Structure formats: structure tokens, C-alpha cells
Amino acid sequence: MSKKRHTRPWIEVGREISSSRAGILTAISFALPLAIWSLVSYTPFIWHPDIRLELPASRADSTSVYVTGDHVGKDFFAEFQDAIRAENEAIERGETKSSRRSNTRQIRQVASLAIRQGWLNADQERDTEAIFYIWQDLATGERVSTRPVLSEENLYLVQKNWTLLSAAGSEYSRESIPSTPLYKLVPQGRPANPDYLPEPLAVLKAGINAFTNEIDEGETSMAERTLHSVKIVFSGFLVSCIIGIPLGMLCGSISFFSRLIEPFVDFFRYMPAPTFSTILVAILLANDAPKIAMVVLGTLFQMILIIAKTTRLLDNSLLEAAQTLGASQKQLLFKVIGPGILPNLYNDLRILLGWAWTWLVIAELIGVKSGLTEFIETQGRWRNFDQVYPIIILIGLIGYFTDQFLAWLRRPLFPWLGEPIGPKSRAVISCVAYVPNWFKDAVDRRQPNPPRT
Amino acid sequence: MSPESSVTKLPDYREQSPKVKERFERFHKRPVVLEVKNLGRVFESSNGPVTALEDVNFNIKRREFNCVIGPSGCGKSTLIRILAGLDYPTSGQVLLDGKPVLGPGADRGMVFQGYTLFPWLTVKRNVMFGPMNAGESETESERNARFWIDMVGLSKFENAYPYQLSGGMKQRTAIARALANQPRILLMDEPFGALDAQTRFQMQTSLLEIWRNVEVTILFITHDLEEAVFLSDRILVLDAHPGRVNEMIESPVPRPRNDEQCVHPEFLATKQHIEHLIHPPESRSDTPLRITRMTDPDDTVF
Numbered sequence: 002m003s004k005k006r007h008t009r010p011w012i013e014v015g016r017e018i019s020s021s022r023a024g025i026l027t028a029i030s031f032a033l034p035l036a037i038w039s040l041v042s043y044t045p046f047i048w049h050p051d052i053r054l055e056l057p058a059s060r061a062d063s064t065s066v067y068v069t070g071d072h073v074g075k076d077f078f079a080e081f082q083d084a085i086r087a088e089n090e091a092i093e094r095g096e097t098k099s100s101r102r103s104n105t106r107q108i109r110q111v112a113s114l115a116i117r118q119g120w121l122n123a124d125q126e127r128d129t130e131a132i133f134y135i136w137q138d139l140a141t142g143e144r145v146s147t148r149p150v151l152s153e154e155n156l157y158l159v160q161k162n163w164t165l166l167s168a169a170g171s172e173y174s175r176e177s178i179p180s181t182p183l184y185k186l187v188p189q190g191r192p193a194n195p196d197y198l199p200e201p202l203a204v205l206k207a208g209i210n211a212f213t214n215e216i217d218e219g220e221t222s223m224a225e226r227t228l229h230s231v232k233i234v235f236s237g238f239l240v241s242c243i244i245g246i247p248l249g250m251l252c253g254s255i256s257f258f259s260r261l262i263e264p265f266v267d268f269f270r271y272m273p274a275p276t277f278s279t280i281l282v283a284i285l286l287a288n289d290a291p292k293i294a295m296v297v298l299g300t301l302f303q304m305i306l307i308i309a310k311t312t313r314l315l316d317n318s319l320l321e322a323a324q325t326l327g328a329s330q331k332q333l334l335f336k337v338i339g340p341g342i343l344p345n346l347y348n349d350l351r352i353l354l355g356w357a358w359t360w361l362v363i364a365e366l367i368g369v370k371s372g373l374t375e376f377i378e379t380q381g382r383w384r385n386f387d388q389v390y391p392i393i394i395l396i397g398l399i400g401y402f403t404d405q406f407l408a409w410l411r412r413p414l415f416p417w418l419g420e421p422i423g424p425k426s427r428a429v430i431s432c433v434a435y436v437p438n439w440f441k442d443a444v445d446r447r448q449p450n451p452p453r454t
Numbered sequence: 455m456s457p458e459s460s461v462t463k464l465p466d467y468r469e470q471s472p473k474v475k476e477r478f479e480r481f482h483k484r485p486v487v488l489e490v491k492n493l494g495r496v497f498e499s500s501n502g503p504v505t506a507l508e509d510v511n512f513n514i515k516r517r518e519f520n521c522v523i524g525p526s527g528c529g530k531s532t533l534i535r536i537l538a539g540l541d542y543p544t545s546g547q548v549l550l551d552g553k554p555v556l557g558p559g560a561d562r563g564m565v566f567q568g569y570t571l572f573p574w575l576t577v578k579r580n581v582m583f584g585p586m587n588a589g590e591s592e593t594e595s596e597r598n599a600r601f602w603i604d605m606v607g608l609s610k611f612e613n614a615y616p617y618q619l620s621g622g623m624k625q626r627t628a629i630a631r632a633l634a635n636q637p638r639i640l641l642m643d644e645p646f647g648a649l650d651a652q653t654r655f656q657m658q659t660s661l662l663e664i665w666r667n668v669e670v671t672i673l674f675i676t677h678d679l680e681e682a683v684f685l686s687d688r689i690l691v692l693d694a695h696p697g698r699v700n701e702m703i704e705s706p707v708p709r710p711r712n713d714e715q716c717v718h719p720e721f722l723a724t725k726q727h728i729e730h731l732i733h734p735p736e737s738r739s740d741t742p743l744r745i746t747r748m749t750d751p752d753d754t755v756f
């Protein structure tokens with residue numbers, strides 16, 4: 002049974018799309034970048050200009066030592082492999098000198114592999130005896146490495162080395178380390194993207210770890226950092242509002258104040274707020290005060306101008322009507338302009354709150370670094386970009402969801418606009434209405450149980 | 455029907471029936487509420503000064519219903535804005551009960567063509583706006599608001615927001631809101647201009663009914679001749695460029711008014727006279743439009 006329904010095209014100029022379609026598009030809007038990121042990360046033949054090492058690598062002719070997980074360029078990697086092969090050939094020809102000490106270092110070649118496989122504990126990196134038996138197991142095939150799977154070439158080298166190591170017996174003793182040189186494993190690795198583009202899963206894992214990891218005494222937990230950052234942004238924004246809203250409304254409604262205040266504000270906002278950071282520290286000293294002041298400096302001046310403009314946009318005929326009804330100047334301000342601009346003011350504040358967030362990073366770098374920014378800074382310096390991305394995304398999510406929440410709240414807040422209340426808004430309203438009950442219940446639960454009768 | 459032939463059939467618009475004459479005798483004994491003296495308004499524009507009003511003189515009697523009519527751009531809105539105190543004259547003055555008008559005030563209520571209800575207030579709160587600002591108590595002004603809302607027939611909508619109202623209902627609210635202040639004079643600038651014919655007629659009837667029962671003087675701007683004749687005691691006809699008083703017409707149509715009067719000779723005569731004043735016959739162009747035929751030759755619609 003086919004029911005013929007009138008369906009509108011998806012793409013149409015100047016017409017609002019249905020809410021179910023809007024929902025689908027919103028989902029795609031987020032899924033698309035994520036899909037591109039995954040595609041670039043997990044498809045080996047797309048980009049992947051680097052090799053991520055799965056075995057440590059060092060060269061006789063260079064002081065730099067690469068450990069498992071390091072990134073090197075593809076060309077450099079091939080050249081490196083050839084150099085190691087050349088070194089091994091030189092050993093074969095007996096041209097290389099060696100000592101017990103340098104051989105001890107060569108024995109540790111498989112330590113990281115063994116740790117990754119779970120054969121050794123992380124603190125056994127220098128446990129020569131334990132590593133000695135790993136060589137044995139690898140050579141005899143007792144243990145087979147899966148991460149990485151050793152190449153034919155390397156398995157052959159492992160056996161050769163084991164022959165050298167077991168020359169004095171397959172029991173470990175200090176003397177069992179030979180003085181004849183050991184062969185070097187040829188570096189192995191997988192194609193990888195540069196470290197500044199970690200994979201989605203790595204980022205997700207790092208993000209979860211950042212919030213679930215046990216932290217040492219005296220360290221700041223990620224939740225505390227987040228709270229601190231939120232506090233800086235909201236305090237700064239609140240201070241801006243307390244000063245900016247009245248000033249903006251005065252400028253927008255009374256020419257006297259507009260001419261008195263706006264020219265300077267207009268000039269001041271072109272001076273980059275970060276340039277005042279040292280001055281703010283000098284005035285307000287360390288801790289949070291200069292940070293909050295930075296957010297204020299960054300948002301206040303724009304706020305005054307934007308709110309003044311919004312105030313000016315209020316239909317002048319409403320002011321005239323109020324005047325013919327006998328409203329005084331003060332009543333015009335509080336009874337007409339105030340409520341009249343409220344919905345637009347609300348939207349302005351949402352945008353300005355977004356701006357306040359953009360000042361967060363600069364604010365938290367002032368004086369003593371703090372909050373999420375400090376974490377981003379340190380991890381970024383160590384090139385732990387997989388740690389950095391979750392925090393950046395977190396800041397984005399907090400900002401985005403605050404704004405969405407406020408957007409949903411708009412309709413119930415301003416019933417006189419006649420905007421329909423959608424299911425999302427209704428959900429938010431019920432959540433908000435639920436909070437006081439939750440508090441009440443929490444308080445009730447803390448009361449001692451009434452005696453049973 | 456050419457205008458000339460109907461003129462011959464119609465009486466002179468100045469011929470008032472004895473009843474009407476007697477009404478105007480009483481009318482002229484009433485005190486003057488609003489007096490406009492040598493009023494002029496010149497706007498400074500980029501193309502030099504524009505004289506919107508020049509030497510306008512007239513007065514409005516207590517409980518008069520006066521309509522101001524004139525061609526577009528003759529300064530009707532400018533005049534009413536000056537009366538309300540929202541604009542100022544560049545010469546002359548306006549006296550309300552003998553005292554000069556210097557700014558807007560609650561003694562002159564105004565109803566605008568655009569609906570200027572406060573969108574964030576319900577109908578009731580809109581009506582309470584003036585009295586509350588004047589310091590009346592909440593309960594008192596609420597009771598009064600109910601009374602005025604009832605008078606304009608919106609009792610069922612007292613808690614509705616303006617966006618929920620039709621154009622006519624919005625204008626009813628605006629009237630109630632202005633009346634709640636009990637102004638000396640109610641100024642209305644084309645209040646029914648945006649309404650459809652049906653609603654407009656209902657509004658006119660209600661307005662007359664309100665005016666009859668409430669102690670209020672009304673100055674009503676319109677560009678609709680029938681509306682002017684139907685509503686008013688006197689009609690102030692303005693000329694354009696510059697805006698000057700052409701004539702203050704005393705309507706010969708008896709009261710109370712009803713829709714049947716719209717075809718009575720005195721009604722038609724007054725209407726026709728105003729028509730002539732606003733659009734003089736010599737100014738009308740009778741040359742037909744030159745239109746090239748663009749349809750098929752046999753595709754005739756008449």
C-alpha cells in the first residue's frame with residue numbers, strides 16, 4: 002500500500018528545513034569531520050608520511066637514539082635501516098670492536114618489545130638477566146612477538162645473537178655476555194601520521210585516562226583543572242556583565258552616554274588585551290585575579306558596544322508609545338528598554354560568553370600557569386599531542402553545550418516571543434525544574450530517619 | 455456616473471438639518487480642549503528645508519470627534535506627533551486646556567497605525583502600563599484594566615500576549631491602553647489603516663460607541679474619506695506642500711451614525727466635497743494609459 006506524500010526537496014533556497022532533517026544534518030555535521038579524521042588516521046595509504054618505530058634504533062655514527070614510539074620520516078627510516086645493515090656486515094667481517102659494556106646495551110634492544118608484550122614489567126628495562134632469557138625464548142621460538150611481528154631478517158639476527166650469547170652456556174651469568182660484538186636488530190616500524198595528528202582512538206583513550214588516572218598527592222586532577230578554567234571564564238564574564246550591561250544599555254538609549262563612553266571604548270578594544278598581561282599581574286598580583294581581569298579586558302569593551310547596538314535596535318515607536326502613556330525617563334529605561342531588549346540581549350550574551358572562552362588560554366598563561374591550559378602547555382611541549390587534543394575538545398564541548406543549553410532555555414524564558422517550544426527545550430526545562438527537587442531530596446536523605454512507630 | 459452629474463443631485467454639504475444645526479449650536483458653546491496657534495514645522499533635510507506644516511490654526515472642542523484628512527505627505531503625522539509632544543513645532547504653539555504642550559504626557563493618549571503594544575506584556579499588563587507608572591496600585595489598576603478591556607470586548611484575551619492577537623484585537627488593546635490613562639484627548643494616527651474592510655467597520659462602530667460613553671475627545675487621522683465622514687463631528691482638511699488648513703468642515707450627517715447613512719445625500723455630498731478639496735478635478739489626468747496589446751487577438755476578456 003503506497004501512500005503518496007508530498008516531500009520537499011532537501012535543498013531549497015530561503016525555506017526552513019524540517020526539524021527531523023535538521024537533526025540528521027546536525028549529526029552529520031559532527032560525524033563528517035570525525036569520519037575524515039578516522040579515514041586519514043586509519044587508512045595507511047592516505048598521507049602517513051612518517052614511520053612510528055616499533056623497535057629502538059641507534060647508529061654508531063650518530064648520537065641520537067630513537068626509542069619505540071618515536072616518529073621518523075620515511076626516507077630517513079630507509080636510510081637508517083641500510084646503515085644498520087651495513088654495521089651488521091662490518092661485524093660479520095670482523096671489523097667492529099666491542100666490549101661487554103656495549104654488548105649489554107645491545108642486549109637491551111628487545112627490552113621495550115618484551116615490556117610491550119607483557120613478558121617483562123615496565124621497571125625491568127635494565128634487568129639484563131631477564132632480557133637474556135627473552136633472547137633465548139625468541140631464538141628458540143618459545144616466545145613469538147606479535148607487536149611487532151619480527152621480520153625474517155631480525156629473527157635471523159636474534160638467532161645469531163643467541164648463538165653468541167649462549168656460547169658460554171645458556172645459563173645467565175655476568176660472564177655469559179660475550180665481548181665479541183652483537184648484531185643490531187634492523188629498525189622496524191609502521192607508517193604513521195605525524196605526532197601532531199594522533200588517531201581518534203588514541204585521543205579518546207588519553208582523554209579517558211586523563212580523567213580516571215590516579216593522581217599523586219599535591220598534583221591537580223583534571224576535574225579540578227576543568228573547574229578552575231570554568232571558574233576563570235565565568236567569573237570574568239560575570240564581572241563583564243555587571244559593568245557592561247548597564248553601560249551598554251545607557252549608551253544605546255541615552256545619546257549623552259553614548260557620546261561620552263563609546264569613543265574611548267571603541268578605541269580601547271583595538272589594543273590587544275594580552276599586551277596588558279604583565280600590567281595586570283603587577284596590579285593584581287598572582288593567583289586568579291589577573292586571569293579574571295584578562296577575560297574581562299577581552300570581553301567588556303566588545304560587550305558595551307554590542308549591547309549599545311542591540312539597545313538602539315529596539316523599535317523606537319515603543320518608546321514613543323510609552324511616552325504618550327506618561328512614562329518617565331527612568332520608567333522608559335526600566336519598563337520599556339529593559340524588557341524590550343531582553344531576548345536580543347540574551348543572544349548577545351551567549352555570543353559574548355563564547356568570546357570569554359577564547360580568552361581562557363591567554364588568561365591562564367598569565368602569572369602562574371593554571372587550569373587546563375597549563376596541562377596543554379606542558380604536554381604540548383613534550384609533544385604528547387594525544388594528551389592535548391582531549392583537553393582542547395573538552396573546552397569546545399563545555400562551550401558548545403553551555404550555549405546549546407542557553408539556546409534551549411530561550412523559549413521558556415521569553416514566552417511572549419511566541420516561539421514554539423520543541424522537545425529539546427522541554428527536556429531542558431524539566432531538567433532545570435528537576436534540580437531543586439534533587440537538592441531537596443538530597444537534604445531530606447541526610448535527615449535522620451524518623452523513628453518507626 | 456460622472457462626478458458632475460451627481461453633484462447636481464446632491465444637496466450642498468453645508469445644508470444642515472435643523473436637528474444637526476441645533477447640535478452644532480450646542481457644540482460651539484463647549485469649551486476648547488486643544489488649541490493650535492500658527493503652528494509651523496520645517497524639517498532640515500539634505501535637500502534644504504522642507505516645510506511640513508505652515509501656519510496651522512484650529513481648535514478642538516470638548517468631546518469633539520475630529521477627523522484630520524489630507525493628501526499623502528501633507529503633514530498629518532507631523533501634526534499629530536507635535537500634538538502628542540513627540541515632535542516639536544518650529545513656530546507657533548499648541549495649548550491643551552490653555553497650557554502649552556512641551557512634551558509627551560499622559561494627558562494626551564495616542565494610538566499609532568503600527569501596533570505599538572509592548573510585546574512582553576499581556577493584554578491586561580499593557581493596559582495597566584500607564585496607570586501603574588503613574589503610581590496606581592496593582593489591584594486598582596488591574597480592576598480598571600479589566601473594565602477597559604471589557605469595554606473594547608477583549609475580556610477573553612486579557613492574558614494573551616500581543617503575538618497571539620489579530621490586527622484588530624491589537625488596536626482594540628491599544629485603544630484600551632490609551633483610555634486607561636483617561637487622557638484629555640485621544641490622538642489616533644490612521645489606527646485602522648492596516649485592517650481589512652470588515653474589521654475596520656467593526657472598529658469604527660465600536661470606537662463611536664466608546665466615544666459616546668466615555669468622557670473623551672478624539673482627534674483621528676485618516677486618509678479614508680468615508681471613515682472621516684462616518685466618524686466625525688468636524689473634518690479638518692489639510693493641503694499639501696506646505697501643509698495648511700484648507701477647511702474645517704462641519705459634518706451635516708446626523709448622529710447617531712449607522713451604516714445606512716453611508717448612502718444618504720448629506721453623507722455623499724460631504725464626501726464628494728472633501729474629495730474635491732483633496733483631489734481637485736482639474737488636477738486629475740483623464741488621458742488613458744497607452745498599453746500595447748500582448749494577448750492573442752481572439753483572447754478577449756470583455
Ligand SMILES: Nc1ncnc2c1ncn2[C@@H]1O[C@H](COP(=O)(O)OP(=O)(O)OP(=O)(O)O)[C@@H](O)[C@H]1O
Pocket residue numbers: 497498499504505506524525526527528529530531532533677
Ligand atoms: N524627519 C523628517 N525629515 C524631513 N522631512 C520630513 C520628516 N518627517 C516628515 N517629513 C516631511 O514632511 C512632510 C509631511 O510628512 P508626514 O509624515 O507628516 O505626512 P502624512 O500626511 O502623515 O503622510 P501619510 O498620509 O503618507 O502618512 C512630508 O513631505 C515628509 O517628507
Ligand SMILES: [Mg+2]
Pocket residue numbers: 530531532
Ligand atoms: Mg502619516
